[in-house]
C-alpha cells in the first residue's frame with residue numbers, strides 16, 4: 001500500500017449517521033500510471049504461473065473470505081448502511097464467484113480436432129490479455145468487485161480495481177485478504193477516485209479490457225470511450241425490473257416476495273423489483289400488499305428488526321423524494337408514502353420508508369426512471385400478452401419474474417420476454433456463478449457477461465494452432481492454394 005500524495009480527498013460517511021468514517025484519496029495521474037505499470041510488470045510473471053497454482057491461490061482466498069465473512073459484513077454494513085443479514089448476502093454471493101474461479105483449469109480448456117487435414121491437428125488455447133480494469137458501484141461493495149478480479153486473475157491477467165468512492169472500505173479489505181492469501185505483488189492494484197481516475201484508465205494504452213458496473217449514463221460513457229480506444233468492454237447498467245403476477249399465483253408467496261424484492265436493501269439493488277404488473281383479478285391483492293409493506297421499516301445495521309438500511313447518501317434521498325412527488329403530481333395514487341420516515345436514535349440518517357403507488361402509467365417518471373429507492377409502482381393489465389408487451393416495451397432488460405401456477409404461462413413468459421435474467425416464482429433471479437449474469441438491452445453494453453463461462457471468454461483471447469509434424473522429409477513442392485491437404 002502506498003500513501004497518496006493527492007490534494008483531493010473524498011469524505012466517506014456512515015449513511016445512518018453522517019459520521020465521517022474515512023477520507024479517501026483521489027489517486028493522482030502519476031499514481032494511476034504507477035498502479036498500471038506495477039500490474040503490467042506482475043503480468044509478465046503471472047501469465048506463466050501454472051493453472052493449478054492460480055487455482056490454489058483462489059482456494060486459499062475462498063477459505064480466508066469465509067473465515068472473515070462476518071467481519072467483512074460488519075465493515076460493509078457500516079460503510080453502506082445495509083442490515084447485517086443483507087451485508088452477509090453481499091459477501092456470500094461474492095465468495096461463490098471465488099469458488100467458481102477455483103475451477104479455472106476446466107473452465108479455460110480449449111478445443112482440439114485431430115486430422116483437420118492429413119497429419120494436421122488443430123487446437124486452441126485461452127490466453128490472458130494483460131492488465132484488466134474493474135470499475136464498481138456502491139451498492140454491492142463485496143459481490144461486484146468479486147464478480148471481476150478473481151475471474152480475471154484466475155485466467156492469468158492482473159487487475160486494477162477502481163471501487164466506488166462512496167464505500168471503499170470493503171473492497172480495500174477484500175484486497176488485503178487477497179494479499180494475505182498469497183497474491184504476488186502487483187497482481188491486484190486498487191486505485192481510488194472518481195471520473196478523472198476512471199477516464200485515465202479508459203484511455204491508458206496498457207489496459208486492454210474494462211469491466212464496469214453502475215448507472216446507465218456512466219456505462220454508456222465507459223463503453224463508448226473504452227471501445228473508441230480499441231479495448232474490450234463489458235458495462236452492466238441500471239434497471240427497471242418488472243414482476244408479473246398472474247391471478248393463479250399463490251397470494252402469500254407473491255406478497256412476501258414483492259415486499260422483500262422491492263424494499264430490501266432500500267431498493268438499491270440492480271435486480272430489485274421496482275414495477276409490479278398485476279394481471280386480471282390479481283390486482284385484488286394490492287391492499288394486502290400495502291399492509292405487508294407498511295410493516296417493514298428501515299433501521300440501523302445491527303437492529304435485528306430492521307427490514308433494510310438507509311439510502312447511500314442525502315443526495316440519493318433527495319432524488320427519490322423528488323420522484324415520489326413527481327408521481328403524486330402526475331396523478332398516481334400513493335397508497336403508502338415513506339417520505340417522512342424517521343428512525344429513533346438516528347436523526348441524521350438517509351431514511352425513507354416503503355412507498356407504494358397504484359394507477360401508474362408508462363409516461364410517468366416513476367415508471368420510466370430507475371428510482372433506486374424503496375418505491376414500488378404497480379400497473380394493472382388484462383392479460384399475460386399485455387404484460388409481456390409492457391415489459392418488452394420498457395428499454396431496460398436486466399431482470400424480471402413471473403409468479404404463476406401455470407407451466408404454460410411461465411413457458412410463454414420465459415420464451416417471449418426480452419430480458420436477460422428471468423425468474424419463475426423467484427423474485428430476484430441472479431444466476432449462480434456457473435451461469436453468467438446476463439442483463440440485456442439498456443441494462444448492458446457489450447457481449448460477454450459477468451462470471452460463468454462468459455467471463456473466461458471476456459478475460460482471455462483465443463489462440464488457434466494448426467500443426468503438422470513431418471514423419472519424413474516430404475519434398476512435395478509449394479502448396480499454392482489455401483486448401484490444407
Ligand code: NAD
Nearest residue numbers: 136137138163164194195198214215218236237238239270
Ligand atoms: P455510478 O454509475 O454513479 O458509479 C459507478 C462507478 O462509476 C463508480 O466507481 C464511480 O466512481 C464511477 N463514475 C461515476 N460517475 C462517473 C463518470 N461520470 N465517469 C466515469 N466514472 C464515473 O453508479 P452507482 O450509483 O455507484 O451504482 C448504482 C447503479 O449501478 C444503479 O444504476 C444500478 O442499477 C447499477 N447497478 C447495475 C448492476 C448490474 O449488474 N446491471 C449491478 C449493480 C448496480
